[in-house]
Amino acid sequence: MRRRSVVLAAGLALLLAVPPLAAIAGEPFAVTLASRVLIYALAAASLDFIVGYGGMVSFGHAAFLGLGAYTVGIVASHAFDGTAVPLLPFAWHGTDSALIQWPLAMLISALFALVIGALSLRTAGVYFIMITLAFAQMLYHLFLTLPTYGGQDGLNLWRRSEIPGLDLADDVSFYYLTLALLIISLLILKRLVHSRFGMVLRAGKQNEPRLQALGIPTVRYKLLAFVIAGAFGGLAGALTVNHTEFVGPGLLHWTRSGELLVIVILGGLGSLYGSVVGAAVLLILEEVIAGWTEHWMIVLGPFLVLVVLFARRGLYGWLAGREAEGD
Amino acid sequence: MTAQLVFEQTLNGLQQGVMLFLMAAGLTLVFGIMHLINLAHGSLYMVGAYAAATVIAVTGNFALAVAGAVVAAGLTGMVVELLALRRLYGRDHLDQVLATFGVILFFNELVKILWGAQALFMAPPAWLAGSVPILPGAAPYPAYRLFIIAVGLVVALGLRQLIVGTRLGMLIRAGATHRDMVGALGVNIDRLFTLVFALGAALAGLAGAMAGPLLAIEVGMGETILILTFVVIIIGGIGSVRGALVGALLVGVVDTYGRAFLPLALRTLLPPAAADGLGASISGIAIYVLMAGVLIWRPRGLFQAYGG
Amino acid sequence: MRLRILLLAAVACAISVPPLPGAAAETAKPVKIGMITTLSGAGAALGIDIRDGFKLAVDSQGGKLGGVPVELTVVDDGQDVEAAKQIATRMLKQDDVDVITGIVWSNLAMAVVPTVTRAGKVYVSANAGPSALAGKGCHENYFNVAYQNDNQHEAMGQYVTDRGFRRVYLLAPNYPEVDYAAEIANLRAAKPDAVFFFLPGGMGVNFVKQYAQAGLAREIPLFGPGFSFDEDILKATGDAALGVANTSQWAWDLDNPANAAFVAAFRQAYGRTPTLYASQGYDAAQLIGSAIKAVNGHVGDTDAFRAALRRADFASVRGPFRFGPNQHPIQNIYVREVVRSGDLITNRLAGTVFTDHQDAYAAECRMER
Numbered sequence A: 001m002r003r004r005s006v007v008l009a010a011g012l013a014l015l016l017a018v019p020p021l022a023a024i025a026g027e028p029f030a031v032t033l034a035s036r037v038l039i040y041a042l043a044a045a046s047l048d049f050i051v052g053y054g055g056m057v058s059f060g061h062a063a064f065l066g067l068g069a070y071t072v073g074i075v076a077s078h079a080f081d082g083t084a085v086p087l088l089p090f091a092w093h094g095t096d097s098a099l100i101q102w103p104l105a106m107l108i109s110a111l112f113a114l115v116i117g118a119l120s121l122r123t124a125g126v127y128f129i130m131i132t133l134a135f136a137q138m139l140y141h142l143f144l145t146l147p148t149y150g151g152q153d154g155l156n157l158w159r160r161s162e163i164p165g166l167d168l169a170d171d172v173s174f175y176y177l178t179l180a181l182l183i184i185s186l187l188i189l190k191r192l193v194h195s196r197f198g199m200v201l202r203a204g205k206q207n208e209p210r211l212q213a214l215g216i217p218t219v220r221y222k223l224l225a226f227v228i229a230g231a232f233g234g235l236a237g238a239l240t241v242n243h244t245e246f247v248g249p250g251l252l253h254w255t256r257s258g259e260l261l262v263i264v265i266l267g268g269l270g271s272l273y274g275s276v277v278g279a280a281v282l283l284i285l286e287e288v289i290a291g292w293t294e295h296w297m298i299v300l301g302p303f304l305v306l307v308v309l310f311a312r313r314g315l316y317g318w319l320a321g322r323e324a325e326g327d
Numbered sequence B: 001m002t003a004q005l006v007f008e009q010t011l012n013g014l015q016q017g018v019m020l021f022l023m024a025a026g027l028t029l030v031f032g033i034m035h036l037i038n039l040a041h042g043s044l045y046m047v048g049a050y051a052a053a054t055v056i057a058v059t060g061n062f063a064l065a066v067a068g069a070v071v072a073a074g075l076t077g078m079v080v081e082l083l084a085l086r087r088l089y090g091r092d093h094l095d096q097v098l099a100t101f102g103v104i105l106f107f108n109e110l111v112k113i114l115w116g117a118q119a120l121f122m123a124p125p126a127w128l129a130g131s132v133p134i135l136p137g138a139a140p141y142p143a144y145r146l147f148i149i150a151v152g153l154v155v156a157l158g159l160r161q162l163i164v165g166t167r168l169g170m171l172i173r174a175g176a177t178h179r180d181m182v183g184a185l186g187v188n189i190d191r192l193f194t195l196v197f198a199l200g201a202a203l204a205g206l207a208g209a210m211a212g213p214l215l216a217i218e219v220g221m222g223e224t225i226l227i228l229t230f231v232v233i234i235i236g237g238i239g240s241v242r243g244a245l246v247g248a249l250l251v252g253v254v255d256t257y258g259r260a261f262l263p264l265a266l267r268t269l270l271p272p273a274a275a276d277g278l279g280a281s282i283s284g285i286a287i288y289v290l291m292a293g294v295l296i297w298r299p300r301g302l303f304q305a306y307g308g
Numbered sequence C: 001m002r003l004r005i006l007l008l009a010a011v012a013c014a015i016s017v018p019p020l021p022g023a024a025a026e027t028a029k030p031v032k033i034g035m036i037t038t039l040s041g042a043g044a045a046l047g048i049d050i051r052d053g054f055k056l057a058v059d060s061q062g063g064k065l066g067g068v069p070v071e072l073t074v075v076d077d078g079q080d081v082e083a084a085k086q087i088a089t090r091m092l093k094q095d096d097v098d099v100i101t102g103i104v105w106s107n108l109a110m111a112v113v114p115t116v117t118r119a120g121k122v123y124v125s126a127n128a129g130p131s132a133l134a135g136k137g138c139h140e141n142y143f144n145v146a147y148q149n150d151n152q153h154e155a156m157g158q159y160v161t162d163r164g165f166r167r168v169y170l171l172a173p174n175y176p177e178v179d180y181a182a183e184i185a186n187l188r189a190a191k192p193d194a195v196f197f198f199l200p201g202g203m204g205v206n207f208v209k210q211y212a213q214a215g216l217a218r219e220i221p222l223f224g225p226g227f228s229f230d231e232d233i234l235k236a237t238g239d240a241a242l243g244v245a246n247t248s249q250w251a252w253d254l255d256n257p258a259n260a261a262f263v264a265a266f267r268q269a270y271g272r273t274p275t276l277y278a279s280q281g282y283d284a285a286q287l288i289g290s291a292i293k294a295v296n297g298h299v300g301d302t303d304a305f306r307a308a309l310r311r312a313d314f315a316s317v318r319g320p321f322r323f324g325p326n327q328h329p330i331q332n333i334y335v336r337e338v339v340r341s342g343d344l345i346t347n348r349l350a351g352t353v354f355t356d357h358q359d360a361y362a363a364e365c366r367m368e369r
Helices: A003-025 A029-051 A062-081 A098-120 A125-145 A171-194 A196-206 A208-213 A218-244 A254-267 A274-292 A297-310 A314-326 B003-034 B041-059 B062-083 B093-115 B143-165 B167-177 B179-184 B189-211 B221-236 B241-266 B272-297 C002-008 C044-060 C081-095 C106-118 C151-162 C181-189 C202-213 C231-241 C257-270 C276-294 C302-311
Strands: C031-037 C068-076 C099-101 C122-125 C142-144 C168-171 C194-197 C222-225 C245-248 C321-323 C329-341 C344-357
Touching: A003 A029, A003 A171, A003 A274, A003 A314, A029 A171, A029 A218, A029 A254, A029 A274, A029 C081, A062 A098, A062 A125, A062 A218, A062 A254, A098 A125, A098 A218, A098 B272, A125 A254, A125 B093, A125 B221, A125 B272, A171 A196, A171 A218, A196 A208, A196 A218, A208 A218, A218 C081, A254 A274, A254 A297, A254 A314, A254 B093, A254 B221, A274 A297, A274 A314, A297 B093, B003 B041, B003 B143, B003 B167, B003 B189, B003 B221, B003 B241, B003 C181, B041 B062, B041 B093, B041 B189, B041 B221, B062 B189, B093 B221, B143 B167, B143 B189, B143 B241, B167 B179, B167 B189, B179 B189, B189 B221, B221 B241, B221 B272, B241 B272, B241 C181, C031 C044, C031 C081, C044 C068, C044 C231, C044 C257, C044 C276, C068 C081, C068 C276, C081 C099, C081 C106, C099 C276, C106 C122, C106 C142, C122 C276, C122 C302, C151 C194, C151 C222, C151 C245, C151 C329, C151 C344, C168 C181, C181 C202, C194 C202, C202 C222, C202 C231, C231 C329, C231 C344, C245 C344, C257 C276, C276 C302
Parallel strands: C031 C068, C031 C099, C099 C122, C122 C142, C168 C194, C194 C222, C222 C245
Antiparallel strands: C245 C329, C321 C329, C329 C344
């Protein structure tokens, strides 16, 4: 077997084994932590899709996470209060059904990604970084100050989303559902990367003027990629709000976007699967080092600088070897 | 709404704008010349504020505190540049963003260890503690805020003099447009970069010291102003000091007007609580809308100095 | 099991008060108390005082409350809602605590308290008292030993009216801000008789200083809730706050034996005058202790534990204290005045505004089970 296949199979087996192992160890909290890892992995993978393959360094990806989470939170709060969702041409009192909530979260995030992307892609390079950052901060401020949905206080999710035949309030069920969604999303993104669309995207990262000379509308491709990334970011948001049973403006804060970029780089830029490794390492390190010292950032900060300077292939590249680069 | 109120709020806007300019000038210079996007610029502001609070606690002298802040931030900037950031020139922006993000985490934690997690407070010097009448009929205006405006204008003029009238300024201008050529002509590029970085850091430190008596000096204060500074230099055009000044004053005035007048205006239409809430929401995002507007009109900002 | 080791190591920055060896009664199992509070940032002083007040009560009883050893875990929430929520989840699922307390801010409480009460554990609020949790959202597992948020403001409204002010300007934050230049200019232009503001923590310090810098302190009298003029705030504002009247359910110079003992012990332990927050932390510990004692350490018997908490059988440092039907305080509200005493700026008790005051939401509470 090739090294990469071994690494992937071992990783999958480990992820599947988390709940039983946690039960044996008498550490049910491990499942909660592992779910968080998977959700962040999903968000980071969607970011990797545009940064790693499309060369679009978005510093505002938390916006889509937050929009997805707020969509679910808002829809659920109306269902809980029995009030109608405002600004709709028809009376709709929200819902608890995940089958409506979650696709809606993806849709709303995708729509915002369309607007933000269309404006931001007028620019490139450092402007693109700062503009995506600024748009995310704008949404952050909007949720922070808008009193209708909690403002600074955020929104409680009183009931987790409902899926027929599944009890999402049960941490183990929630974990496996999250895992399934993560795997499906990764496979979809992978397929996209290797499709003709993905080839244009990747080629655009290498040499955009040449593609344009060939008559390929690169900006339109990039925008579509940005929208897809936004949609999967929204899905991660829908999962996050169910995981913490709460959504607040903090989810859109720019440091969250920074964390997502850190996960992408840590796992390995342009590897998708690396996001899972990156998320696991960052979040578990956070738990562990925070147990030793409350000043764990003083370790993480210089560590990041070192990773950037000396370990550009990321952890996945290190684990899976050269073959990872074909991903 | 009276003319006096508009005048007073304009001064408030200018004062906020001047603070933003002190930050934006350094950030935009560093970007213009080294092509480095430095998220840790806000950390230098924080270092300045903490240094100022420490010096004033020991000596009780405000002028010394400001000097201490400028020196501390400048030196900190120099050390960071020498140890880490200079390895990032020429790397892609993603690397720069991540590494300087790491630097932010480091400094936030370092400050927590050195000064504790509690916020510090700092008093303005006694001779600036009160307020002074500036226009007949208008309310007296806090002397300290006038002082900030004056300092900002002096720095703006000084920077202009430096850039237009000195050899260093000539190198800065040349470096921004023809970096390789400047190096080829035998200028010590490394030293020039360190010097420019230290200059930007010192300005951030000055801003931090000036903000001390107005704000709570706390970990994370640098990030709040950093994001606004980004908005300023995007509007002004990255790399342009003139753009930074115009962008900063624009952002300061728009933000202050929004906060001051939007709730008042909305109260004529809505009940007070709703007007205040909506006013706060809209004024909170006003500067971002301004930025989006400028970008649609001019994707590279008002005064473009750098190509990409 | 590597993961297990990792997670065992992961019990976050905790300050543990270990149970004393040899002192174990037959109820030896220590009571686990989780404290989530704000120990960093502009609001750190508030959480630090709640913690120190609480710890003083535990320490003065040799690491016990109500005769039973206590394991106190204190975690900093950084005034961040999501962090607080995560800490609560960890305390409930991993550390298996019996009681949670300590949250300073109402928005954090709104996110955390339902998580705790729905998990069947008891939450004792040592500060935040949002109306939603006092009225329709009241819960049999939720106790507030400090105040309902409106209490101090209601009293101040009464006091300002009694003093004959008619045009009063109210200032409260929509979201955290640090510079009030724009708001102060608007305020001056409105030409009010008096100003009442509600700006907790560091925001209040900035506002009071900027208000004085704008020359308004001499022109328009300033009023505020007690916590905006507490001892820690006065250290930062200095002279700027002199003469301000503020309302509070407690004052350090309130004359009763429990308070005298508390203030003396606090000063000795920490070298500073306690604040309102410290008094609330101390009373929270006293309340929990009284209930632990009543159930002889069997806090797992939740019905009995709750019933004991409801009786509030302890000597509160604020004097008369009992719970209303919504498990929020019925208490006196006093007015204090900021004065200079020697080198220090401090508060002096100036009168009583309300006696046996209950909040306005108690009637809406149908206790949820």
